[in-house]
Amino acid sequence: MTSDEQTVATLSKWLALESPTHDAAAVNAMQDMILGEIADEPIRVDRIAGRDGLGDCAILHAGPDNGRPAILVVTHVDTVHPVGTLAGALPVRRDGDRLYGPGAYDMKGGIYLALMAFRDAARLGAALGRPIRLLLSPDEEIGSPTTRTLVEDLGRRSSHVLVMEPARPGGAAVTARKGVGWFDVEVEGRPAHAGSRHQDGRSAIREAARQILKLEDMTDYDRGTTATVSKVAGGTAINVVPHQCRFAVDVRITNAAEGERIEREILGLAPIGADVALKVDGGINRPAYERSDGVAQLFAAARAEAASLGFDLSEVPMVGGGSDGNFTAALGIPTLDGLGVDGDGAHTLDEYCLISSIEPRRRLVERLLQTL
Template sequence: MDPLAWTDARLPEFIRDLEALVCLESPSRDLEGLSHCASFLKEAFSPLGRVEERLLATGPLLRFSRPGREGRLLLLLHYDTVHPKGAFSFRVEGDVAVGPGVYDMKGSFIQLLYALRFLEEQGVSHPSLTALFTPDEEIGSLESRPFIEEEARSADWVLVLEPPTPEGDLKVARKGVGLYRLRALGRAAHQGVEPEKGVNAILELAHQVLKVMTLEDRTRGTTLGPNRIQGGTATNVVAEEAVLEIDLRAWTLEEAQRVEAGLKALRPVLEGARLELSGGLNRPPMEPTPESLALFEKARAIGRRLGLELRPGRVGGGSDGNFTAALAPTLDGLGLFGRDAHQRTEGVYLNQIPHRVALLALLLSEL
């Protein structure tokens, strides 16, 4: 039986399982919600392989493994979401299932569950498989990253079950993400009595923002966002300290390193002011390689057999695939097709679920 028809016949059951997982709300850092969600996943996947649990400060990290033929495949999924509890609830609106995290990316867990059930029921082989279910992707994967990289070093392929692009395409490239904190230190003084004795840290940062933006190069896709600034204590006190938070996005490591060097080279404009820079590259760029593009072509050929015309997508947001791209051939965007990630209208298209389950099942079996 082909996986498209197999999944289509089980779509009502799939939706029930999807609702059960989405209703276990699991915002990042909500240890209780994350633990309930991890317990659900552990119970669901245990019949199909071995599930090991490691408790991190950010929540349980689950490692699912299933033996197979030669070759080692790593799958990456996260079950934390950006939505606070009670923001909105699961519901079906026409052909869209809406709910917190249903698209990014709880639907991917049910997709993988059904793909594995199909392979087992049909007796179809696949490479040895490991999947990491992580609790902290939406907040940078700081605790999960070492485990992800360790697994990727011994993997032949990495599949990331993040959502596809808004057009339904897979992802072969992602921008690197840098988070920097520029702190200006001045000298406090009474604004009315002796302002000349002060050094205004906010004014210093105003000068620095313009310098920071000269490092941006949109022709290369390199953007800088000086998107948060704070400082000072009272309106009648010359601001002694101010902090600027900067978001960097770049397609290549070379560009990210160029910008970081420029940030480190910043010097104060006001006499008596000092600057301190902290932070760095949170996620390196996910740059395509010949091997990762060959992996995409494999998925594209399978997609065509299912009536999907998949293109190689490039996106500005980061994922755990950013960590693995330099370690093993990585293909991203293999999750369910839907809409509006991180919004209250976030949803997945029900009529596309069989196609995405079939795509994943066939890719697992044909690698």
């Protein structure tokens, strides 16, 4: 079996095990499968039991324990596709250079190449010069509610962070990401019969509609800020003035100051109409990942290593979606994202990775683990 055939065989097996975030048993089975690949290697594994109904986390350790800051590789095993996707519109299949399947691009292909790079680097032992760690997170796709503190703690003990989220088109790395904020707004009005006592009611939906327009108007493309009301629910019956309405808001920002400003404005929302009440919860849950000097220097080092391996590594200076790299970059740790596989279709029924991208990017990550 050739190296490519082995890669496709292993990755296909991984893709055939669906691991959506909220299925803890499936996520844990995926952890078992991944860890089984390095069972006989000089790698120590810390497995942390999941909580709040989510799956386990695993941290791989290798290299010398010499007190130097580590190089941290960040991955996540959870996917967005529900169980049953395989049996429906997205079965595991190969079409030329494309390998399709739930999580092929985001990010089981990235886990595979990172794991192989980590394994080969680990075999060098003390010759590595510094410790290396690989994080397998169970909940990145829902904002890392149980692992953010762990990611930040590992980041503080690291000199560099390599994030295996998928590459941008053409294999570009990511050197900045927008921060993400999620908010829930609850409106309390007063119910009344819509026919005989309309004047006594205070419509929560009417108030929500006015607040929604105000929130949507916070979008400012020049600043790179977007505010999206993404879910709305309210009312009880067609003949009742609605006394409750609830909606969710997604916010994206490009820097910390803008995050503080927009968070302050949303949490400070006040009623527009009379005799209604608002309750606003939430905040910026992923800080902005800004292209600092440290990030720029790390990208330059990675680009030079890629060139020595025979390919060009470009960069995308701003991506709208967040990742666990936001947490480490916001702490000032040089972080390079988008080092996973090339491909397309993240979170869709056309998700695939490019098989040809796996080996060169594996070699790049291995070189970075040896040279940074």
